[in-house]
Amino acid sequence: MKGLPLKARKTRKEDGFSFRVYCVRLLVILLLAGISVQSVRAEIEEARVMEVAKGLACLCGDCPNRPLDECRCGFAGQQREKIAKGLEAGMTKDQVIAGFVTDFGERIFVTPPAEGFNLLAWFMPVFGILIGGYAVKTVLRGWSRDAVRSAPAAESKLSQVDRDKLDSVLRERDT
Amino acid sequence: MALHELGHFFLYMALVLAVYTLVASSISGKTRRLDMTVSSERAGQAIFVMIAIAFLVLEYLFLNDRFEVYYVAKASSRDLHTGYKMTAVWSSMEGSLLLWSLVLSTYTFFAIRKMRRMRSPMASYATAVLAANQVFFLSVVLFLENPFLLISDVENVAVGFVPPDGQGMNPLLVHPAMAIHPPILYSGFVGFVVPFSFAIGALISKHVDAEWIRTTRRWTLVPWFLLAVGQLLGGKWAYVVLGWGGYWGWDPVENAALLPWLIATAFVHSVMIQEKKGMLRVWNMVLILMTYTLCVFATFLTRSGVVSSVHTFAQSPIGPWFLNYVIVLAGTSALLLYLRYDMLKSETHYDSPISREGGFLLNNLLFLGAMFAVLWGTMFPIISEAVTGSKITVGPPFFNTVMIPLGLVLMLLTGVGPLLAWRKTSTASLKRHFTLPGIVGLVVSVTLIVLGMRDVYAIISFGLCAFVTSTIFSEYHRGALARGSSSGEPYLQALWTLFGRNQRRYGGYIVHFGFVLIFIGFTGNAFNLQTEVSLLKGESFELGGYRVEYEGYSQSHNALTDVIEAQLGVFVGDERLGTLLPEQHIYYKRPDQQRTTEVAIRSTLREDLYILYEGQNQQNQAFFTAYVNPLVMWVWIGCWVMTLGMIVVIWPDKPVEHRRHQVSRPTKRAEEATA
Numbered sequence: 001m002k003g004l005p006l007k008a009r010k011t012r013k014e015d016g017f018s019f020r021v022y023c024v025r026l027l028v029i030l031l032l033a034g035i036s037v038q039s040v041r042a043e044i045e046e047a048r049v050m051e052v053a054k055g056l057a058c059l060c061g062d063c064p065n066r067p068l069d070e071c072r073c074g075f076a077g078q079q080r081e082k083i084a085k086g087l088e089a090g091m092t093k094d095q096v097i098a099g100f101v102t103d104f105g106e107r108i109f110v111t112p113p114a115e116g117f118n119l120l121a122w123f124m125p126v127f128g129i130l131i132g133g134y135a136v137k138t139v140l141r142g143w144s145r146d147a148v149r150s151a152p153a154a155e156s157k158l159s160q161v162d163r164d165k166l167d168s169v170l171r172e173r174d175t
Numbered sequence: 176m177a178l179h180e181l182g183h184f185f186l187y188m189a190l191v192l193a194v195y196t197l198v199a200s201s202i203s204g205k206t207r208r209l210d211m212t213v214s215s216e217r218a219g220q221a222i223f224v225m226i227a228i229a230f231l232v233l234e235y236l237f238l239n240d241r242f243e244v245y246y247v248a249k250a251s252s253r254d255l256h257t258g259y260k261m262t263a264v265w266s267s268m269e270g271s272l273l274l275w276s277l278v279l280s281t282y283t284f285f286a287i288r289k290m291r292r293m294r295s296p297m298a299s300y301a302t303a304v305l306a307a308n309q310v311f312f313l314s315v316v317l318f319l320e321n322p323f324l325l326i327s328d329v330e331n332v333a334v335g336f337v338p339p340d341g342q343g344m345n346p347l348l349v350h351p352a353m354a355i356h357p358p359i360l361y362s363g364f365v366g367f368v369v370p371f372s373f374a375i376g377a378l379i380s381k382h383v384d385a386e387w388i389r390t391t392r393r394w395t396l397v398p399w400f401l402l403a404v405g406q407l408l409g410g411k412w413a414y415v416v417l418g419w420g421g422y423w424g425w426d427p428v429e430n431a432a433l434l435p436w437l438i439a440t441a442f443v444h445s446v447m448i449q450e451k452k453g454m455l456r457v458w459n460m461v462l463i464l465m466t467y468t469l470c471v472f473a474t475f476l477t478r479s480g481v482v483s484s485v486h487t488f489a490q491s492p493i494g495p496w497f498l499n500y501v502i503v504l505a506g507t508s509a510l511l512l513y514l515r516y517d518m519l520k521s522e523t524h525y526d527s528p529i530s531r532e533g534g535f536l537l538n539n540l541l542f543l544g545a546m547f548a549v550l551w552g553t554m555f556p557i558i559s560e561a562v563t564g565s566k567i568t569v570g571p572p573f574f575n576t577v578m579i580p581l582g583l584v585l586m587l588l589t590g591v592g593p594l595l596a597w598r599k600t601s602t603a604s605l606k607r608h609f610t611l612p613g614i615v616g617l618v619v620s621v622t623l624i625v626l627g628m629r630d631v632y633a634i635i636s637f638g639l640c641a642f643v644t645s646t647i648f649s650e651y652h653r654g655a656l657a658r659g660s661s662s663g664e665p666y667l668q669a670l671w672t673l674f675g676r677n678q679r680r681y682g683g684y685i686v687h688f689g690f691v692l693i694f695i696g697f698t699g700n701a702f703n704l705q706t707e708v709s710l711l712k713g714e715s716f717e718l719g720g721y722r723v724e725y726e727g728y729s730q731s732h733n734a735l736t737d738v739i740e741a742q743l744g745v746f747v748g749d750e751r752l753g754t755l756l757p758e759q760h761i762y763y764k765r766p767d768q769q770r771t772t773e774v775a776i777r778s779t780l781r782e783d784l785y786i787l788y789e790g791q792n793q794q795n796q797a798f799f800t801a802y803v804n805p806l807v808m809w810v811w812i813g814c815w816v817m818t819l820g821m822i823v824v825i826w827p828d829k830p831v832e833h834r835r836h837q838v839s840r841p842t843k844r845a846e847e848a849t850a
Contacts, residue, residue: 057568057570059568063419063424064419064424064425064426064429064570064571065424065426065568065569065570065571066419066424066570066571067570067571067572070705071419072419072420072705072707072787072800073419105565105566106565106566106567107556107565107566107567107568108568109567109568110568110570110571110572110573111568111569111570111572111573111576112555112559112567112568112569112573116563117559117562117563118559118567120555121551121552121555121559121567121569121573124547124551125544125547125548125551125552125577128544128547128548128551129540129541129544129547129548129581132540132543132544133540135540136536136537136539136540139536140528140533140536143454143532144526
């Protein structure tokens with residue numbers, strides 16, 4: 001084959017249809033497709049497991065309540081396997097989670113569920129800052145009133161340009 | 176007298192002296208009798224000597240393997256390295272409380288020496304408060320967690336029984352960071368007792384003018400800084416020892432240390448308003464009283480077992496004592512504030528919310544909001560259990576959701592705040608100061624988006640870090656130019672002189688820059704990668720552009736542990752970058768055969784390749800967990816930069832005459848501008 005001209009080689013390929021070669025090629029293609037499908041399916045499965053795991057906490061006692069999808073301890077690994085088995089068995093995400101709640105109670109959730117009393121966990125920090133913001137606003141308003149009352153004539157001695165200059169010099173000196 | 180009896184003796188002496196100091200300094204504050212003042216000062220300083228001797232006795236007992244002492248047998252062993260025998264003293268409850276007392280007495284010693292110059296009623300009452308704190312801690316040490324008890328005092332064994340060896344220190348604590356983390360953290364916690372005492376002293380003596388603020392400034396900055404460094408060291412320890420790939424897990428004990436630090440940070444900012452404008456006098460009192468109360472509350476959380484944590488000490492009866500102590504501190508503070516409220520009212524000099532005052536108020540709001548969010552999240556499992564009967568987990572995602580937006584706003588304020596003028600900032604001034612930094616921040620954010628970054632928080636965070644960095648550098652530049660034009664100094668010399676002229680301001684900028692770097696490190700968390708693999712010799716895995724090949728393992732044996740060390744070749748493409756050697760240590764002498772992991776980390780400015788060796792099976796298949804953690808090194812670099820900034824801030828001021836000479840020209844210019 002080495003000595004044959006290129007054209008001749010091509011002709012020989014076209015002429016000599018080899019069923020065996022065709023089958024091997026087909027087999028390889030199917031195998032690759034199968035592996036690829038398997039791998040994609042595994043990735044999808046893992047993504048589904050991790051989606052459930054990220055909302056649940058590792059309760060081994062040695063990890064600081066990390067989500068099950070991040071924690072690498074033995075307990076977390078077992079729980080991820082449990083999720084995978086549940087999903088493989090055809091359970092929905094909610095059914096798997098409900099199983100965990102039955103086993104461990106509500107503390108299995110890595111964050112407080114946003115319902116009932118636990119809503120307070122989420123609302124209180126926002127509420128606290130809003131209250132604080134209102135307090136700051138009140139204080140500033142009070143300061144403005146006091147400043148006007150105590151020093152009405154202190155204004156307007158300097159032009160804005162001069163005040164800016166003065167500010168920059170004072171900033172040089174203060175902290 | 177046996178050595179452990181000597182330890183007892185000196186602790187009792189310290190307690191007697193503390194009680195005497197409390198009584199004598201209270202009388203001195205009331206009557207102004209000089210003999211009482213001097214006597215209480217001497218007694219207060221002698222407490223330090225007594226506790227220091229007791230502490231040295233305990234160190235001696237540890238170094239000489241005196242296992243007849245229960246605490247030594249519990250926390251040490253013959254084969255522990257000498258250095259770790261010394262640090263084992265504070266590795267468990269009894270010794271750590273003694274260390275707490277020692278740190279408290281050290282602060283008391285130096286505070287009294289400082290106050291001797293004043294000899295005011297405020298100083299006397301402050302000494303009384305320091306002594307009262309010492310009475311509490313010494314009582315806890317002596318009556319609840321005594322490190323000098325013999326085994327026969329605690330367990331049902333014959334008098335004179337000496338075990339052949341101790342149980343040994345918890346292997347997780349055998350690490351250099353853990354050796355220095357507790358003393359530094361305690362120095363932060365305990366240090367706030369001094370400003371607390373000054374504040375209470377000022378309230379009792381009715382001297383609530385500027386004196387106590389002036390006196391306490393450095394006494395606040397030092398513990399604030401030590402608490403920050405203590406927490407970062409704790410993070411470093413968690414990162415390299417606990418092996419979960421991170422340095423901060425929003426664990427209740429970590430949160431407990433963060434609470435007083437957040438309030439103290441609000442204080443170190445808002446105290447400037449009081450110093451410069453005489454405003455916020457009540458508020459600053461509230462903040463500093465709250466800071467120390469939260470320090471004690473944090474100790475209660477850590478040592479009572481009320482919250483479950485990976486860091487808590489063993490169960491102990493001291494919880495109720497600390498809770499009562501917190502109630503006493505909070506109650507006394509509230510009562511005194513109520514009684515002196517009228518005296519604390521201040522004059523107001525204020526024009527606009529767009530001013531330094533407005534910036535500080537917003538800063539305080541955010542720090543207090545952050546403190547409340549952390550406190551609420553930490554305590555919610557207990558609250559929820561009390562109300563609904565079912566315990567709830569509040570894990571890291573909760574804190575990240577709440578704290579990341581707050582952190583970003585605080586970062587913005589770090590850039591904006593220092594450039595605002597007192598009373599009112601004009602629009603022209605805002606434009607002049609923020610146009611360039613704003614553009615820099617925006618350019619960085621847009622560039623990151625163009626380069627493919629899609630994490631919104633990370634984009635905002637990097638943009639803000641660039642914004643703050645450029646405000647800091649433009650301030651140095653502007654300061655050096657102004658200095659150069661007024662004094663004729665060359666640019667670099669003018670830049671250097673700035674630090675001498677206004678250490679607090681320019682040192683403060685360095686501290687801010689340190690926090691920017693730490694924030695950059697935190698932001699890297701958004702891009703962490705991790706994988707778990709099992710490999711046979713010669714096999715490899717890929718993560719974040721690295722190829723890691725398992726090249727085999729070796730075993731060794733020493734007096735404490737069996738060590739299994741895996742050898743991993745690290746490659747990028749075909750280039751070999753080096754070898755990582757993660758280890759597993761098996762403490763074969765311990766009854767539980769405890770295993771610890773020694774993480775192998777390849778650190779660069781860009782990222783850490785962090786590999787944990789989990790062991791191997793009988794088919795010689797080795798198990799690894801690997802992480803690529805971007806930008807972690809910037810957290811530690813930021814810590815060093817912050818340290819440098821704090822050294823500049825607390826460096827002793829130059830003599831007044833010299834300073835007066837130096838500031839004469841700008842002052843003159845200010846006068847001219849005013850005219």
